[in-house]
């Protein structure tokens with residue numbers, strides 16, 4: 254771990270050098286509860302600004318982000334060890350998200366006014382209304398300190414909530430900088446607050462006190478939080494781990510597939526929830542695909558981020574992850590896999606793992622069944638599409654997936670058979686930038702989704718409103734119940750749902 258703890262502070266260090274960067278205050282339970290109270294006091298004023306007022310603040314923050322991009326990138330890189338371009342991609346996502354949610358929220362959260370389908374409700378006004386929960390807690394991981402931390406707070410804020418964000422202890426600095434940015438562009442005090450400290454203490458206090466929780470992290474912690482949230486019936490969405498498969502068909506563009514596999518497995522040093530974690534290659538394409546991948550991986554430049562374009566692959570943000578990588582590679586090689594490239598932790602300073610390719614792998618190996626979360630690309634030969642689909646679905650996870658096919662229509666047919674919440678044909682990871690489409694995991698990869706209309710509606714309660722505009726003194730179904738009432742209801746049942754109803758349906762058909 255790069256963060257070390259005392260009772261009230263912890264140290265944040267640079268994973269690329271091992272050097273300490275700064276001390277950060279850690280909150281105890283009472284400190285978190287006080288912060289949530291501050292957010293609660295700020296929320297009504299923020300909600301009252303309306304979409305226009307809140308959107309203006311988010312757009313100002315986008316300008317601030319672009320104006321201060323160098324500082325934001327250097328902060329992000331220093332705490333995560335990621336390469337310059339990997340950091341830039343985080344900034345691109347958040348800048349885009351600020352504008353996207355500012356523009357789309359009024360539409361996604363507008364009152365819905367369906368027409369009543371039932372004659373019992375004829376003439377009534379029906380409204381489905383979205384109302385912010387109040388205070389939303391966001392808990393984020395260390396692998397994307399901007400995207401999966403502040404980025405997930407953006408739709409919650411735009412919906413009119415105040416947000417208390419708990420970033421991972423390894424990478425709190427980007428979130429703190431975004432809070433500073435919001436203050437500088439004039440966001441009301443208290444609408445976005447950062448709660449730093451240990452997962453169990455801060456996370457536990459948030460589950461106790463917020464009105465809705467959005468969590469991104471491991472399946473193990475997510476499951477635990479789900480149980481805790483159930484005690485309070487606290488609404489929660491969970492974005493969890495993955496073991497994303499890539500399938501390469503014989504007729505695919507192998508050069509594109511190989512480039513995509515290497516980038517998809519190794520961008521952000523493989524520390525991406527939707528990274529390519531395992532590849533299945535059909536028959537005759539296997540040997541040439543492995544050769545291309547190995548050639549490309551050997552040419553990757555790894556090292557301290559340094560500056561724009563200096564390295565392709567940066568450091569591992571969490572040194573604990575290095576042990577998982579070593580274990581997965583050792584286990585695979587012991588069980589007969591062939592190490593084609595890399596395979597080792599580099600000597601210090603800094604926490605680096607060599608970009609690694611394994612061939613001849615199978616599902617007896619951890620590298621094909623457990624989340625590896627590092628720059629490791631295992632490639633397996635399959636006889637045909639049927640075997641590839643069966644193996645891709647042989648996983649407890651179901652996050653993202655990809656298929657490379659000469660015929661994109663066939664590729665789409667195949668991804669529709671994959672048990673994954675997201676899929677890409679002839680590309681990887683791009684679906685995360687399609688903000689208009691909901692994306693989330695199935696199986697043990699999560700509950701709920703981000704993006705699309707549901708990606709902001711989930712930060713709201715729904716209120717069902719039915720308005721009777723022209724009322725008689727009483728409705729047919731009010732008291733007193735009489736034989737006439739019963740007769741009229743029976744007549745209505747037959748007319749609406751009985752033979753008459755059926756005849757009408759036949760005529761329509």
Ligand code: NAD
Nearest residue numbers: 393394395420421452453456470471474492493494495526
């Ligand atoms: P993690 O589960 O260890 O930690 C995530 C966050 O939860 C951190 O802020 C941590 O401090 C906090 N936490 C830890 N214990 C807690 C507890 N008992 N109660 C409340 N909060 C607690 O995950 P990580 O190691 O930071 O991140 C890597 C994992 O996140 C990987 O599994 C990756 O796949 C997943 N991830 C998923 C997505 C997605 O969108 N599905 C995105 C990014 C990362």
